[in-house]
Amino acid sequence: MNRAARAVSVLAAAALAAPAFAHAEERTLTFTTAAISVEGYGVAQQPMLAESPNVDGYVVGMEAEVVDAQGRVQGRDKVMLHHIVFAKIGVSDYTCGGAAERFFAEGEERLALSLPRGYGYANKATDRWGLLYMLMNHRPQRLNGYIRYTVRYVIGEALTPVKPIWLDVRNCTGPDPVFDVPGGGKRFSTFTKTADFTMPESGRLVSGGGHLHGGGLRVELRNATCGTMPFASRPTWGGPIPKPILHEPGPTKMSSFRSTEGIPVAKGQRLRLAAVYDNSAPHTRAMGIMLLFLAPGAVEGCGATPPLDVDLGRPSAPPAFTMPLPRAPKGPVSRATSTYVGDFRYGAERILLGRGQTFTWRFMGRFQHDVTVVGGPVGFSAPWTTSGVFRHRFTKAGTYRIFCSLHPAKMVQQITVR
Numbered sequence: 001m002n003r004a005a006r007a008v009s010v011l012a013a014a015a016l017a018a019p020a021f022a023h024a025e026e027r028t029l030t031f032t033t034a035a036i037s038v039e040g041y042g043v044a045q046q047p048m049l050a051e052s053p054n055v056d057g058y059v060v061g062m063e064a065e066v067v068d069a070q071g072r073v074q075g076r077d078k079v080m081l082h083h084i085v086f087a088k089i090g091v092s093d094y095t096c097g098g099a100a101e102r103f104f105a106e107g108e109e110r111l112a113l114s115l116p117r118g119y120g121y122a123n124k125a126t127d128r129w130g131l132l133y134m135l136m137n138h139r140p141q142r143l144n145g146y147i148r149y150t151v152r153y154v155i156g157e158a159l160t161p162v163k164p165i166w167l168d169v170r171n172c173t174g175p176d177p178v179f180d181v182p183g184g185g186k187r188f189s190t191f192t193k194t195a196d197f198t199m200p201e202s203g204r205l206v207s208g209g210g211h212l213h214g215g216g217l218r219v220e221l222r223n224a225t226c227g228t229m230p231f232a233s234r235p236t237w238g239g240p241i242p243k244p245i246l247h248e249p250g251p252t253k254m255s256s257f258r259s260t261e262g263i264p265v266a267k268g269q270r271l272r273l274a275a276v277y278d279n280s281a282p283h284t285r286a287m288g289i290m291l292l293f294l295a296p297g298a299v300e301g302c303g304a305t306p307p308l309d310v311d312l313g314r315p316s317a318p319p320a321f322t323m324p325l326p327r328a329p330k331g332p333v334s335r336a337t338s339t340y341v342g343d344f345r346y347g348a349e350r351i352l353l354g355r356g357q358t359f360t361w362r363f364m365g366r367f368q369h370d371v372t373v374v375g376g377p378v379g380f381s382a383p384w385t386t387s388g389v390f391r392h393r394f395t396k397a398g399t400y401r402i403f404c405s406l407h408p409a410k411m412v413q414q415i416t417v418r
């Protein structure tokens with residue numbers, strides 16, 4: 001069918017469907033945040049209030065992008081939308097509690113929210129939304145951007161309400177829920193991190209998708225009580241890699257599912273999320289997340305998974321990737337076993353150690369920094385901080401390339417272990 005014929009048939013289908021929704025209306029609402037500024041080659045992260053629909057209804061779809069002052073979409077080569085998380089303020093999160101219910105997120109893979117027909121995330125005119133963004137500027141000049149998000153919103157019709165269930169292998173551990181894949185394994189070896197969550201109620205999972213970083217193989221959703229794996233979200237790799245390379249490239253798509261019938265899960269059953277990574281090389285600051293939508297309702301025992309409508313993409317194994325440092329470490333080679341981490345440098349950039357020695361980083365900046373191995377025999381990282389110390393004992397010889405993931409173009413270090 002050519003494009004025109006397809007358009008006509010879509011219109012015809014819409015006309016046939018229209019009477020059933022005569023009193024309902026689906027609106028596409030577009031919102032734009034206040035300006036966000038990110039320094040050249042910098043990373044910025046901040047929570048902010050986010051405008052939301054001013055009428056009662058249901059969110060049935062959502063997506064977000066970064067635009068400039070003229071409303072032009074900024075591609076991955078200009079700004080990397082690392083993470084955006086939307087939450088409803090004053091509502092307890094399904095898995096973490098607290099006072100913000102996470103209901104939509106996008107990362108580098110740009111996974112849009114799209115619920116199956118008949119389901120919606122209920123929202124009131126008086127509800128307040130917030131968002132947390134993390135953007136990486138891939139250009140030398142300061143970025144002045146905006147996050148523009150589009151909400152598909154149904155009013156005038158009662159939909160089956162869904163609850164967002166945010167599963168994360170590092171769940172509820174703060175704004176940077178990362179872990180390190182040490183690497184150093186044989187080719188095709190894997191590293192798996194899991195977390196369990198016991199369902200407080202029964203229902204059917206009608207939509208879901210995963211989030212992984214570079215080196216990720218899949219995010220599995222298991223029902224540990226029933227011994228089943230209803231879904232695994234798989235990454236698609238490829239496309240141009242934005243230069244300069246400021247982090248290990250992540251998937252450009254993650255597979256997601258929708259199901260009108262839904263995956264049954266009963267109260268008291270244990271959902272197990274498993275993030276599976278390649279372990280032939282280090283992958284630091286990795287994540288493993290799946291956002292699911294539950295339609296609460298009666299479910300008994302272990303039911304069969306219905307056929308899922310899967311948006312698969314083109315899954316493949318992650319490409320082998322050697323991450324360069326954005327610039328060469330400078331200065332004389334030091335045999336010191338400690339240095340400072342300040343604004344915006346490591347005290348010593350070139351270090352020589354003996355095997356078995358421990359190195360200490362002393363944090364003393366006004367701004368947060370970290371220590372992140374981007375390549376070497378073993379992957380490890382220190383969390384973002386402004387004070388305190390971080391130590392690592394080097395038991396494997398080789399060259400460790402290190403940067404601060406928040407200031408990758410400025411803060412680099414190389415440690416050679418003999």
Ligand SMILES: [Cu+2]
Nearest residue numbers: 369404406407
């Ligand atoms: Cu830093």
